[in-house]
Each structure stands twice: as C-alpha cells, then as structure tokens.
Amino acid sequence: MNTPTTRSDSAARAWVRNALALLEQEATRSADTHLLRLDFPGFPDIAFYFKDEASHPTGSLKHRLARSLYLYALCNGRLQPGQTVVDASSGSTAISEAWFARLLGLPFIAVMPACTAPQKILDVQALGGQCDLVEDPAQVHARAAEHAANGACHLDQFGLAERATDWRGNNNIAESILGQLHREPQPEPSWIVCGVGTGGTSATIGRYLRYRRMDTRLCVAEPAGSGYVHGWRERSRDAVASRPTRIEGIGRPRVEPGFIFDVVDDVIEVEDAASIAAALQLEELLGTRYGGSSGTNFAACLQLASDMRARGERGSIVTLLCDRGKRYQQTLFDPGWRDAHGLDIAPWQQSLATALATGTFTPPDGSS
Numbered sequence: 258m259n260t261p262t263t264r265s266d267s268a269a270r271a272w273v274r275n276a277l278a279l280l281e282q283e284a285t286r287s288a289d290t291h292l293l294r295l296d297f298p299g300f301p302d303i304a305f306y307f308k309d310e311a312s313h314p315t316g317s318l319k320h321r322l323a324r325s326l327y328l329y330a331l332c333n334g335r336l337q338p339g340q341t342v343v344d345a346s347s348g349s350t351a352i353s354e355a356w357f358a359r360l361l362g363l364p365f366i367a368v369m370p371a372c373t374a375p376q377k378i379l380d381v382q383a384l385g386g387q388c389d390l391v392e393d394p395a396q397v398h399a400r401a402a403e404h405a406a407n408g409a410c411h412l413d414q415f416g417l418a419e420r421a422t423d424w425r426g427n428n429n430i431a432e433s434i435l436g437q438l439h440r441e442p443q444p445e446p447s448w449i450v451c452g453v454g455t456g457g458t459s460a461t462i463g464r465y466l467r468y469r470r471m472d473t474r475l476c477v478a479e480p481a482g483s484g485y486v487h488g489w490r491e492r493s494r495d496a497v498a499s500r501p502t503r504i505e506g507i508g509r510p511r512v513e514p515g516f517i518f519d520v521v522d523d524v525i526e527v528e529d530a531a532s533i534a535a536a537l538q539l540e541e542l543l544g545t546r547y548g549g550s551s552g553t554n555f556a557a558c559l560q561l562a563s564d565m566r567a568r569g570e571r572g573s574i575v576t577l578l579c580d581r582g583k584r585y586q587q588t589l590f591d592p593g594w595r596d597a598h599g600l601d602i603a604p605w606q607q608s609l610a611t612a613l614a615t616g617t618f619t620p621p622d623g624s625s
C-alpha cells in the first residue's frame with residue numbers, strides 16, 4: 258500500500274518544482290556562446306573555429322555542467338529544500354556550482370586543493386560559497402564524501418558529468434557547435450578538439466558525432482604525461498599521470514570515471530609552456546585572454562592542422578575556449594611565477610608564430 262503523501266512531502270515537491278522553474282528561467286535568460294572563426298596565412302585550406310565557453314555568466318564551460326548536475330540531482334529526488342550542496346573542484350566547477358546554489362538559495366561548500374589559483378577561491382566566496390581547502394589534492398574526493406555523509410547533497414562532477422548531460426540534444430555543446438557551423442563552407446568539421454577534466458565534454462561530443470552519423474573525429478588535447486594520455490593509449494582505467502601539470506581543469510592525475518575511451522580518435526600531448534604560449538597567442542588574435550586549457554586546445558589544433566596540410570587535406574577544425582584568463586593572472590600569466598616554475602614560453606611563442614605563418618608546427622629544439 259502507498260504511504261499517504263504528507264504535507265512536508267508535498268512542500269518539498271513544490272520546492273523542487275520551483276527550483277526547476279528557476280533553472281529553466283536562467284537558461285532562457287542566457288544566450289548561447291559564440292563560435293568565433295579565424296583564418297591563418299599558413300593554412301589557406303583550413304578554417305579554425307573557437308567555441309567561446311568563457312562567455313557564460315560564470316566564465317567557463319562548467320556553467321553547462323553545473324546546470325546539468327543540479328537538474329540531475331533535483332530530478333533524481335536527491336536535492337531537498339535548504340540542503341547544503343557540496344562538490345570537489347579545482348575551481349571552475351565550484352564557481353559555477355556556487356552561482357547556481359545562490360540562484361536556488363542553497364548553502365554551498367567547495368572542497369578544493371589548497372594550491373588552487375587564489376582568484377578562484379575569491380570567486381567562490383564572492384558568490385556566497387564556502388571553500389574547504391585540503392592540503393593533499395588526492396584527498397578532495399574523500400572530504401566531499403564526508404560532507405555527503407553529514408547530509409550534504411554531493412553534486413559529484415567527476416562521478417556524474419558524463420551521464421548528467423543530455424548527449425542526444427537539448428543544445429548540449431556538440432549540438433550547439435554543429436548548429437552554428439550550419440552555414441559555413443565546411444559544416445562538418447574534420448576535427449573537434451577538447452581537453453579532459455571530468456570527461457563530460459569529450460563524452461558528449463563523441464557520442465553526439467556518432468548519433469548524428471558524422472565523420473568528424475574527436476581529438477583530446479592534454480598536458481604531456483597526464484593520466485588520460487596513458488589511460489587512452491593503454492586502454493587502462495588504472496593509469497596515472499607520469500608528470501604533474503600547471504594547467505588547471507584538465508590533465509588529471511588519474512583516469513576519472515566519466516572519460517569514455519572509445520569515442521576518442523586521437524590524443525595530443527601539449528607541454529605546459531606551449532599551452533601558456535598558445536593562450537597568449539590567442540589573446541593577440543582575439544583580443545581577449547583565455548585560460549591555460551584553451552591554449553592547450555589551440556596548440557593541439559595547430560598540430561592537427563600542420564599534419565592535415567602536410568597530407569594535402571582541406572577542412573575545418575573546431576575547439577573550445579574553456580575559461581577566462583583573469584583567473585590565472587597571478588599564476589600562468591605572471592612572468593615571475595613562470596620563471597619560478599621553470600616554464601620558458603619564448604621558444605614556443607616562436608614555434609606557434611611560425612606555424613600560423615607557414616602552416617608547419619615544429620616544437621622548439623630541445624623540447625619533446
């Protein structure tokens with residue numbers, strides 16, 4: 258026999274309904290992100306497109322993910338009125354999740370490694386979120402689980418990113434990009450390039466390309482030696498990074514559960530110094546500073562384009578501008594910080610400029 262619905266049940270259900278309405282209103286107020294086009298003298302037969310995910314209200318592609326994670330928690334009955342929300346995040350996700358928590362009137366805790374860029378911590382706090390800083394980055398998942406055991410709703414970006422997003426449509430990132438390419442000379446790109454943090458973006462793009470029966474291939478751009486680089490090559494979920502990276506949001510030390518190996522056609526490794534040089538190059542080209550992982554993507558695009566040109570192929574390449582550069586002012590974009598961390602970007606700046614002019618991307622002498 259069914260238990261009769263109590264008044265508190267129906268009040269909770271009304272709250273969920275209202276929360277879903279608030280999320281829908283937010284989506285309706287927000288515009289889609291731009292797809293920017295650039296052409297380079299060295300690549301007369303290849304068009305480059307950049308999906309500007311930094312233009313979301315919370316400044317990164319994590320705006321999409323955070324919205325999906327809240328919808329997923331609400332529709333699964335996991336999020337109740339007044340409940341504290343928690344997640345482990347190196348920053349960008351926490352900023353977007355804090356923003357949506359404020360929209361829904363919920364307390365929010367971000368579990369972060371203590372070494373996270375200071376600007377990101379300030380951004381979460383400015384949105385009313387609380388930052389629980391953990392000395393050992395490997396402990397963030399355990400700490401988030403502790404908060405969940407004490408009654409918080411764990412949004413669980415690493416566990417749920419791949420399934421919380423509607424990969425068949427609903428203007429997911431892949432559907433949005435392909436719709437915006439509709440009137441271009443090459444509406445079906447040769448490659449789409451993205452990095453991997455939770456794995457959500459690459460899973461959505463890879464699945465959508467198959468679903469729409471397209472030939473477009475998916476290339477993952479990752480910091481050299483990351484967990485995903487080894488994991489994809491060895492098809493091993495137990496792989497770990499052979500080197501740490503300074504590029505936030507991607508280059509995880511381990512293979513997260515949301516990374517789907519089988520939809521990825523190629524993985525390109527990018528040195529941190531090359532990622533930073535490429536981010537600065539993007540600033541020169543677009544007049545806006547983007548974060549390190551956008552540089553990683555751009556460097557991988559130039560590698561793919563250089564290879565396409567060498568084979569005499571024409572076509573188009575699409576990638577993502579993942580977040581705003583302002584978050585890394587005191588780290589990646591501070592020459593003193595770079596010197597202190599042994600990152601010499603000048604030779605890479607030269608290589609990138611040569612690639613744009615000649616269509617051949619060659620790493621500087623002495624780098625791998």
Ligand SMILES: *Cc1c(COP(=O)(O)O)cnc(C)c1O
Nearest residue numbers: 349453454455456458506550579
């Ligand atoms: C999360 C993130 C990525 C990677 O996206 P996923 O969908 O999590 O794989 C890339 N760049 C930045 C800045 C990010 O925050």
